[in-house]
Each structure stands twice: as structure tokens, then as C-alpha cells.
Amino acid sequence: EINADLQDYSHKRYNILTGEWVLVSPHRAKRPWQGQNEAVSNEVRPSYDASCYLCAGNTRINGEVNPKYEDVYIFTNDFAALQSDSPSFSVTDGLLVAQSEKGICKVVCFSPDHSKSLADMAPDEIQKVVFAWQREYEELGSNDLINYVQIFENKGAVMGCSNPHPHGQIWSQSTLPNEVDKKNTQQLNYYKENNSSLLGDYLKQELEKDERIIFQNDAFVVLIPFWAVWPFEAMIVPKKHQSNILSMDTEEALLYAEAISVLTKAYDKLFNTSFPYSSGIHQAPTNGEANDHWHWHMSFYPPLLRSATVKKFMVGYEMFGSPQRDITAEIATQRLRELL
Amino acid sequence: EINADLQDYSHKRYNILTGEWVLVSPHRAKRPWQGQNEAVSNEVRPSYDASCYLCAGNTRINGEVNPKYEDVYIFTNDFAALQSDSPSFSVTDGLLVAQSEKGICKVVCFSPDHSKSLADMAPDEIQKVVFAWQREYEELGSNDLINYVQIFENKGAVMGCSNPHPHGQIWSQSTLPNEVDKKNTQQLNYYKENNSSLLGDYLKQELEKDERIIFQNDAFVVLIPFWAVWPFEAMIVPKKHQSNILSMDTEEALLYAEAISVLTKAYDKLFNTSFPYSSGIHQAPTNGEANDHWHWHMSFYPPLLRSATVKKFMVGYEMFGSPQRDITAEIATQRLRELL
Ligand SMILES: O=P(O)(O)O[C@H]1O[C@H](CO)[C@@H](O)[C@H](O)[C@H]1O
Ligand SMILES: O=P(O)(O)O[C@H]1O[C@H](CO)[C@@H](O)[C@H](O)[C@H]1O
Numbered sequence: 139e140i141n142a143d144l145q146d147y148s149h150k151r152y153n154i155l156t157g158e159w160v161l162v163s164p165h166r167a168k169r170p171w172q173g174q175n176e177a178v179s180n181e182v183r184p185s186y187d188a189s190c191y192l193c194a195g196n197t198r199i200n201g202e203v204n205p206k207y208e209d210v211y212i213f214t215n216d217f218a219a220l221q222s223d224s225p226s227f228s229v230t231d232g233l234l235v236a237q238s239e240k241g242i243c244k245v246v247c248f249s250p251d252h253s254k255s256l257a258d259m260a261p262d263e264i265q266k267v268v269f270a271w272q273r274e275y276e277e278l279g280s281n282d283l284i285n286y287v288q289i290f291e292n293k294g295a296v297m298g299c300s301n302p303h304p305h306g307q308i309w310s311q312s313t314l315p316n317e318v319d320k321k322n323t324q325q326l327n328y329y330k331e332n333n334s335s336l337l338g339d340y341l342k343q344e345l346e347k348d349e350r351i352i353f354q355n356d357a358f359v360v361l362i363p364f365w366a367v368w369p370f371e372a373m374i375v376p377k378k379h380q381s382n383i384l385s386m387d388t389e390e391a392l393l394y395a396e397a398i399s400v401l402t403k404a405y406d407k408l409f410n411t412s413f414p415y416s417s418g419i420h421q422a423p424t425n426g427e428a429n430d431h432w433h434w435h436m437s438f439y440p441p442l443l444r445s446a447t448v449k450k451f452m453v454g455y456e457m458f459g460s461p462q463r464d465i466t467a468e469i470a471t472q473r474l475r476e477l478l
Numbered sequence: 479e480i481n482a483d484l485q486d487y488s489h490k491r492y493n494i495l496t497g498e499w500v501l502v503s504p505h506r507a508k509r510p511w512q513g514q515n516e517a518v519s520n521e522v523r524p525s526y527d528a529s530c531y532l533c534a535g536n537t538r539i540n541g542e543v544n545p546k547y548e549d550v551y552i553f554t555n556d557f558a559a560l561q562s563d564s565p566s567f568s569v570t571d572g573l574l575v576a577q578s579e580k581g582i583c584k585v586v587c588f589s590p591d592h593s594k595s596l597a598d599m600a601p602d603e604i605q606k607v608v609f610a611w612q613r614e615y616e617e618l619g620s621n622d623l624i625n626y627v628q629i630f631e632n633k634g635a636v637m638g639c640s641n642p643h644p645h646g647q648i649w650s651q652s653t654l655p656n657e658v659d660k661k662n663t664q665q666l667n668y669y670k671e672n673n674s675s676l677l678g679d680y681l682k683q684e685l686e687k688d689e690r691i692i693f694q695n696d697a698f699v700v701l702i703p704f705w706a707v708w709p710f711e712a713m714i715v716p717k718k719h720q721s722n723i724l725s726m727d728t729e730e731a732l733l734y735a736e737a738i739s740v741l742t743k744a745y746d747k748l749f750n751t752s753f754p755y756s757s758g759i760h761q762a763p764t765n766g767e768a769n770d771h772w773h774w775h776m777s778f779y780p781p782l783l784r785s786a787t788v789k790k791f792m793v794g795y796e797m798f799g800s801p802q803r804d805i806t807a808e809i810a811t812q813r814l815r816e817l818l
Contacts, residue, residue, distance in 0.1 A: 144576060147564040150653070152575035158656045161579060163559040173640030219503040219795070219802055224487040233680045234704050235492035236484060239501060290794035298791025300513030307794065313490070315799030316498045340573045364574050418798030439797055451638025454630035454647065455559070457779055458758030459655030462559055 145466055153365035154328075154336060156320040160367050160461045167464040175447040176296050178411055183253040183302060192303035194250040209263065210270040211247040218243035220311050222283055240283050241311035246270060248304040255293065255304050255412055257402035264395035271308075271419070272383050272391070278310040279424030286314050286423045294414025296441060296449065306417075314423055321420055322432070329431035335379045337433035350471045353400045353478060357386075357393040360401050362471045367461040369443045369450050370408065370470050372401055374436040381422040381432035400478065401438065407477040411446035415439055485806055493705035494668075494676060496660040500707050500801045507804040515787040516636050518751055523593040523642060532643035534590040549603065550610040551587040558583035560651050562623055580623050581651030586610060588644040595633065595644050595752055597742035604735035611648075611759070612723055612731070618650040619764030626654050626763045634754025636781060636789065646757075654763055661760055662772070669771035675719045677773035690811045693740045693818060697726075697733040700741050702811045707801040709783045709790050710748065710810050712741055714776040721762040721772040741778065744817040751786035755779055 143149070150159040191198045194206045200216050220241025229236040248267050249259060256264060271289050278287050291306035292299040314322060328336035344350055344361055352372060353360040359375050366372075374397045380386065386394060405413035421434035441449040443465070456462055483489070490499040531538045534546045540556050560581025569576040588607050589599060596604060611629050618627050631646035632639040654662060668676035684690055684701055692712060693700040699715050706712075714737045720726065726734060745753035761774035781789040783805070796802055 141567070141569050141576075143565060143567045143578065144569065147567075147578060148560050148580070149567070149576050149578045152577075154573050154575070161559065161655070162576075165561075166557055166559050173638055174635035217506055219501065219506050219804075220488050221505075225483060227481070227483045227487075227489070229481050229484065232683045233494050233676075234683070235494070236481075236489050236502075236704075237492075238483065238487060238489045240488070288795060288799050290798050292791070292794040295514035298513055298793045309795050309799065315501070315795075317798055317800070336573075343572045343574070364576075416794040416797050418794060420798065437798070451632070453638040454632040454756040454758060455628060455649050455655075457756050458630050458657055458760065458777070459628050459649065460657070464559075 145468065150460070151365045151467075153363075154340060155324055156317065157324050158320075158460070160365050160463060161459070162463055162466060164464065164466050164469075173448075173451075176442075176449055178446045179295070180411065185251045185253045187252045187303075190252055190301060190303050192245070192247050192301055192305055193252050207247065207250055209249065209266045211250070212244055212270060212274065215243035215245050215307065220309060237313075239311055239313060241309060242278060242281070242284065243310070244274065244278075244308040246274070246289075246306045246308060248306065252303050255402070255406075256291075256398055257406045257412070259304075259399070261392060261395040261399050264398050265392045267306075268383070268386070268391045268395055272386070274308055275383055275421070275424070278308065281310075283312060284310045285312055285425040286310065286318055287421075288315065288318070288418065290416060290418035292416050294412065296414045297416050299414075318420060318423070322423065325431040325433065335431070335433045337375060337435060338379045341375055341377065349468055352404070352471055352474050353397065355393045355396055357390045358397040360397050362467045362474075364467060366467045366470070367452075367463060368439045368441065369463060369465050370405065370438075370440050370474065372438045372474070374398065374401065376434065379433055381429050382434050383419065383421060398436075401474075404474050404477040405438075405440060408474065409442055409446040411442075413440055413442065415441070485808065490800070491705045491807075493703075494680060495664055496657070497664050498660075498800070500705050500803060501799070502803055502806060504804065504806050504809075513788075513791075516782075516789055518786045519635070520751065525591045525593045527592045527643070530592055530641060530643050532585070532587050532641055532645055533592050547587065547590055549589065549606045551590070552584055552610060552614065555583035555585050555647065560649060562621075577653075579651055579653060581649060582618060582621070582624065583650070584614065584618075584648040586614070586629075586646045586648060588646065592643050595742070595746075596631075596738055597746045597752070599644075599739070601732060601735040601739050604738050605732045607646075608723070608726070608731045608735055612726070614648055615723055615761070615764070618648065621650075623652060624650045625652055625765040626650065626658055627761075628655065628658070628758065630756060630758035632756050634752065636754045637756050639754075658760060658763070662763065665771040665773065675771070675773045677715060677775060678719045681715055681717065689808055692744070692811055692814050693737065695733045695736055697730045698737040700737050702807045702814075704807060706807045706810070707792075707803060708779045708781065709803060709805050710745065710778075710780050710814065712778045712814070714738065714741065716774065719773055721769050722774050723759065723761060738776075740818065741814075744814050745778075745780060747817040748814065749782055749786040751782075753780055753782065755781070 227238045287310040350362045417438045419436045422429035422432035443450040567578045627650040757778045759776045762769035762772035783790040
């Protein structure tokens with residue numbers, strides 16, 4: 139049984155993966171909204187757009203021509219935030235501390251079809267994206283320069299995506315970014331103390347309780363974590379203890395694709411709109427260590443709260459204090475479950 | 479001399495107050511933008527709006543009537559995220575950990591004039607807001623329930639502000655929110671080791687270098703911290719070592735008001751728009767301890783990057799990795815300095 143207080147009164151929940159807290163204010167969901175509304179674009183896009191720099195056969199801003207690709211197409215980001223050939227330097231000048239960072243940034247087109255999103259693609263099409271992520275994780279990870287590979291997608295204009303063509307990105311780099319570092323520490327501490335996987339043990343508990351599970355198949359669980367921050371945040375977790383996505387075999391890759399498909403389709407139904415989000419895969423660093431404490435997972439952070447046009451703002455209190463949410467993880471789970 | 483590499487190549491900078499890193503990619507400022515544009519509202523607002531629930535004499539949604547206030551007016555938030563009379567409970571059920579959180583949330587109207595923002599107010603008008611913050615910090619802080627008082631403002635629709643009437647908020651609560659907890663730890667460690675103030679020592683270094691100082695008067699410095707995340711993020715720091723805003727005398731309060739005025743006016747000039755931001759004061763907890771390690775400061779996190787309509791999106795990489803910026807703190811300082 140869900141603890142009733144958690145549905146009625148302000149409380150904070152602990153994120154076992156980062157060691158941080160989220161403030162939950164269930165009673166506040168009734169607050170009226172007179173603030174900013176997001177623009178909704180329900181325009182139907184064509185399958186090919188001559189002005190899109192990601193469509194097959196088109197010329198990019200730097201003059202390169204995209205091949206006539208048929209499923210997934212990957213290239214190095216033309217405006218990469220990280221570069222592999224920048225110089226090494228470090229600054230330690232009293233309390234000013236800086237350090238050069240090298241890396242490789244790539245763009246991953248999910249499909250040549252400009253009109254689609256992952257939610258519109260069949261599981262076997264998404265499986266090809268998964269295979270591409272695996273190849274990139276392996277190739278980038280085996281580069282001496284790279285110790286961490288961040289795979290992510292920004293979907294929708296509200297998430298800073300500048301091109302609606304279905305695509306994601308990979309930023310790989312020499313050191314562990316903040317969020318990965320936190321999860322590395324928390325998982326390592328738990329693994330040392332309990333000799334088992336933090337996320338694996340959490341998953342067992344969630345499967346028993348069945349209060350926050352949206353969907354599962356033989357290899358994956360889609361759930362809203364107890365400590366979710368965004369209103370409809372969700373996580374896809376492999377049932378087996380796998381430290382990175384390379385451990386998945388072909389069949390598991392299809393089941394993973396199915397999980398992505400089920401979740402993104404439910405999202406689109408929720409507010410009857412192409413649901414914006416940022417998603418990302420957190421997995422073991424590629425620093426040559428065993429990293430057995432890592433249990434990889436994919437998270438979705440969607441900003442919408444009440445409708446296609448009203449989002450949750452992570453602003454003043456959230457920036458200076460802690461993230462804050464109104465609707466509870468359990469209510470959000472129920473709403474998404476009903477849409478499967 | 480500014481290290482030239484920091485202006486040309488990707489690197490990360492260390493935030494001494496939180497212990498986290500920001501990724502800086504100076505070369506990326508040249509990236510073209512085809513993504514979402516924010517709506518600009520340069521409409522001139524009337525001094526009084528009959529439909530505004532914050533204007534003097536108007537009735538709020540719960541039926542209460544605002545007094546005919548003349549400068550600052552404070553009331554308890556009608557949709558408070560934290561309440562003082564909610565029950566105490568805690569959940570520790572395997573890896574599910576939660577804990578009730580009590581608090582008091584208030585709304586602070588800066589002026590009865592609906593048309594103004596802090597940037598339009600005279601320093602002696604802003605000083606009255608500072609006095610009100612001091613009174614609230616003292617009163618809330620002396621409540622047994624409250625161990626931390628977060629003063630903040632969300633300005634502009636893009637920052638989730640639902641009413642353009644000049645106002646901020648105060649969320650006070652029993653425990654330390656994440657960001658405050660990090661700064662508490664970092665300052666405490668430094669204080670124990672060096673027997674001096676982390677931020678005070680940093681300030682000395684910045685004043686000597688004069689590369690990131692926007693403005694100073696006898697009591698305050700306005701600067702862009704070395705580790706700033708948002709494109710035009712800035713910080714107001716008292717020159718004296720003060721752990722909270724109560725230490726300010728009347729004259730210092732006016733100099734603080736002047737610093738706020740100078741910064742917000744420069745912001746408005748930057749893109750010729752009423753510049754949106756979230757601002758917040760980080761200061762000592764009100765937990766009855768000495769908290770001598772704390773050096774209070776006020777930060778401004780404005781989202782705009784290139785113009786009144788193009789903001790920086792903290793999305794995929796930033797959510798899953800680390801915050802990332804293009805324009806450096808030094809260039810941003812120069813641009814703001816020129817507008818004084
Ligand atoms: O309290 P308001 O102004 O209604 O709401 C605004 O500020 C709050 C505190 O930062 C946020 O939680 C909300 O998302 C935002 O819309
Ligand atoms: O790389 P893009 O799609 O041009 O840019 C988008 O994603 C990046 C990575 O999350 C962010 O740094 C940018 O702010 C955002 O607009």
C-alpha cells in the first residue's frame with residue numbers, strides 16, 4: 139500500500155542514485171496557472187524537407203553532403219562543444235581552478251524520414267538506433283581520449299532542439315560530468331557495502347510493490363522512479379545487471395526498443411501532442427576499469443505538466459534550493475499506465 | 479592577464495561553492511540558431527491593473543483583499559509548496575526514503591506600482607525591499623520550525639513567473655535544500671582548514687585581477703564568478719565577511735540596493751528588453767549554530783544568450799552531464815561593464 143501521507147503532504151524524497159533530494163508538494167497541484175503557455179506545433183511535417191540539414195542527400199552548413207542513408211546516420215557535430223584536437227592545459231591560480239577538456243561530439247539521425255519521431259517508429263527501426271548507440275559507445279569508448287560517453291536526445295523546440303528531424307546526440311569526453319560522477323559514487327559505495335547492484339536491488343523492490351511500474355517485458359522495466367523530479371519523468375532499466383549497453387544481445391536490443399516505443403507512444407497520447415523531453419543513457423565510464431557497480435539505465439525528463447502548453451518551470455526555488463514537483467510519482471504512473 | 483587558452487578552447491571550471499564543474503566551449507559561440515525564439519513583451523504596463531491579484535486594494539483568489547500598501551507588501555503564499563501545519567512522518571522502506579518537510583512560503587511585493595521592476599526602482603525604494611528581506615529572515619528564522627530561509631525572485635514569463643507585478647518569494651523550511659547543503663559543506667571545509675572565509679578570499683583575488691568585476695561600491699562587489707553557468711550570470715557579494723543579511727546596517731542596505739539597481743539596469747540595456755532572470759540569496763541557515771563559515775551572496779541566473787528572444791537551453795547534455803556555456807565569464811563581464 140502506498141503511504142497515504144506521501145499523496146497529501148509536503149515531503150522530500152531521496153534519490154539513491156545522486157544522493158540528492160526532491161521536494162514534493164502534492165496539495166499544490168490545484169494551483170491556477172496564468173503564466174507562460176508554450177507554442178504547440180501540431181503541423182504534419184513532410185517526409186523530406188529540402189531545407190533540413192539532417193535529411194538524406196542534403197548539404198550541411200559546412201558544405202558536406204549527407205549520404206542517401208536508409209536507417210541511421212551518424213556524423214561528427216559541425217559545432218561540437220568538445221574537440222579532440224584542442225590543447226591540454228590546466229589553471230590553478232588560488233581559488234580559480236580550470237582544466238582543459240577534450241572530446242568528440244556526434245549527431246545521430248534516427249531515420250531518414252523527417253516526419254517521424256521515436257514514437258512513430260516500429261521497434262525494429264528503433265533497434266537499429268540501439269545498434270548504432272552500441273557501436274558508438276564501443277568505438278568512442280576505446281579511444282584513449284574518451285573516458286565517458288553521454289548519449290542523449292533533446293526532443294521538441296521547448297527542449298532547445300533546433301531541428302525537428304528525428305535525431306539525438308553523443309558527447310563523449312575525457313572526464314566524468316557532474317551527474318555521472320554522483321551516480322558513480324553512489325553506486326560504488328552501495329556495491330562495496332552490499333556486494334550487489336543498487337539499481338538492481340531497487341528494481342526488485344519496485345517490481346514487488348508495483349506502484350510505479352508503467353510497463354515491463356522479459357528484459358526491461360519502464361518505471362517512474364520514487365524520486366522523479368519532472369512531472370512525467372520515467373526510467374528504462376534492464377532486469378539483468380548490465381553495466382553498459384554493450385551487454386545487450388540482439389534480442390534484448392529489440393526488447394529495449396519495445397520499451398522505448400511503448401513509453402514514447404504513451405507520452406504522445408498523454409496531452410495529445412508530440413511530447414517534448416530530454417532523454418539520456420547513464421552507463422559505465424569507458425575508463426578501462428571493471429565498473430561492476432554500474433547498472434545502466436535511460437531516463438526521460440519531459441517538461442510538460444498539465445497540457446501540451448503548460449510546462450513545469452525549474453526556476454527560483456529549484457535553482458537555489460532543490461527540485462520541486464506537485465503531482466506525485468504514483469499519480470503520474472497511473473496516468474501513463476492508463477494510456478498503454 | 480587572462481589565460482588565453484580559457485578564451486579559445488573547451489575546458490571545465492570548478493565552482494568552489496558547490497564543488498561541481500561547468501563545461502565551457504568558447505569556440506561554440508559562433509553556432510547558428512534556428513531553434514525556439516522566446517516571445518518578447520515590450521508592452522508598457524499600467525501602474526495599476528484591476529485584474530492583478532498583487533496590486534494594492536485588489537482581491538486575491540482566496541477572497542482576501544490586499545491593503546492599500548505604499549512600498550513593500552508581504553503575505554503568505556495562497557498556494558504554498560510548504561505548510562507549517564502538515565503532519566510529521568518519515569518513510570524508510572528499503573531503498574525508498576522520504577521525510578516530511580514543513581515550511582512557510584511568502585510572497586513579497588516590491589512596489590505597489592504594477593508597471594515597475596527592480597531595474598526601474600530607485601535605490602532607496604529597493605532599500606525598503608532589503609529591509610523587508612531582513613525582517614522576514616529574522617522572523618522566519620526565529621521560528622523553531624524553520625532552519626533555512628530561501629529568498630528568491632522569478633522575473634519574466636520565460637522564468638515561470640505568472641504575474642508581471644514586481645514581486646519575489648520566500649520559501650522557508652525545516653531542512654537545508656540541496657544547493658544550500660553543498661555550499662554549506664564547501665564553505666565549512668574551507669573555513670576549518672584556512673580559518674578564513676572561502677568567498678572572502680575569492681573576492682580578494684577577483685578584486686586584484688579585475689577581470690570579472692562589473693561594479694563595486696564601498697560595501698559590495700558585483701561580479702561574474704569564474705565558474706558562472708548562465709551566459710550573463712552574476713553575483714553580488716558583501717566586502718565584509720557577513721554570514722547573513724541581518725549584519726547589514728542601514729547604510730550598507732542602501733549600498734546593496736545600489737548594487738542591485740546597477741546590475742538590473744545593465745541587464746535591461748543588454749538586449750534592450752526587460753531582462754528575465756531568477757535571483758536568490760544564499761546565506762547562513764537559521765539552525766541556531768554560529769555559521770561563521772557562511773559568507774552571504776545574491777546570484778542572478780538569466781537565461782538569455784544572444785538577444786531578447788534567444789535563450790540558453792539547459793537540456794540534454796546539461797541535465798545528464800554538466801552545465802555547459804559558450805560565451806566566457808570574461809567576455810560577458812566586458813559586455814555588461816560597457817553598459818554601466
Ligand atoms: O510560485 P509561482 O510563481 O506560482 O511558480 C513559479 O515559481 C516556483 C518556485 O520557483 C516554481 O516551483 C514554479 O514552477 C514557477 O512557475
Ligand atoms: O546541440 P544543439 O541541438 O544545437 O543544442 C541543444 O543541445 C545542447 C546539448 O544539450 C545544448 O547545449 C544547447 O543549449 C541546446 O540548444
